[in-house]
Amino acid sequence: RVRVRGVTIHRPIIYGNTATVLTAAERETCGFPDHTHRWTVAVRSAANAPDSDTVGGADDLSYFIKRVTFKLHDTYSNPTRNIDKPPFELSETGWGEFEIHIRIHFVAESGEKPVTLYHHLKLHPWSLTFQALGTEPEIPSPESAAKFGPVHSWQYDEIVFTDPFQSFLTLLTAH
Numbered sequence: 001r002v003r004v005r006g007v008t009i010h011r012p013i014i015y016g017n018t019a020t021v022l023t024a025a026e027r028e029t030c031g032f033p034d035h036t037h038r039w040t041v042a043v044r045s046a047a048n049a050p051d052s053d054t055v056g057g058a059d060d061l062s063y064f065i066k067r068v069t070f071k072l073h074d075t076y077s078n079p080t081r082n083i084d085k086p087p088f089e090l091s092e093t094g095w096g097e098f099e100i101h102i103r104i105h106f107v108a109e110s111g112e113k114p115v116t117l118y119h120h121l122k123l124h125p126w127s128l129t130f131q132a133l134g135t136e137p138e139i140p141s142p143e144s145a146a147k148f149g150p151v152h153s154w155q156y157d158e159i160v161f162t163d164p165f166q167s168f169l170t171l172l173t174a175h
């Protein structure tokens, strides 16, 4: 297999989370009375126009991503979660913020090593309540947090492949 020397090619992605406050009814039915939020962590394409109500582009990343592993806090059972097909996202309920390790595995023919990203799961709308209420930064009550709607925390990044194999370069550019 031939590497194409001197070439870099990148693919833009968005990664991060949304979170919403559980209603009293949801808190009862989710099986964990101490859980306060439902959240979704995701890796999405930043290419193509986003839909109005989703974050990230409509592009399916599976032509070059084989698996995304989300490593959660050890308070979760089975904290290592593998997602092997798009959408590369995971939803859970919980009570606390923590750092999620996001490991992106590329299709076998790429010959590329996995890439790890880190995302601080955000549940609380600190800045919004701070600005709107003029209070000191403090975790808002579930009631006031719910009024602000879903929390969003997303990062833009580019996955860069340097000296890619010719076949992988062809695969990427053909998409």
Ligand code: SLL
Binding pocket: 032, 073, 075, 076, 077, 093, 094, 095, 096, 097, 098
């Ligand atoms: C904190 N350092 O103390 C953080 C850790 C961990 C959150 C937060 C687990 C849910 C479950 C969950 O939400 N963990 O397994 O019941 O705030």
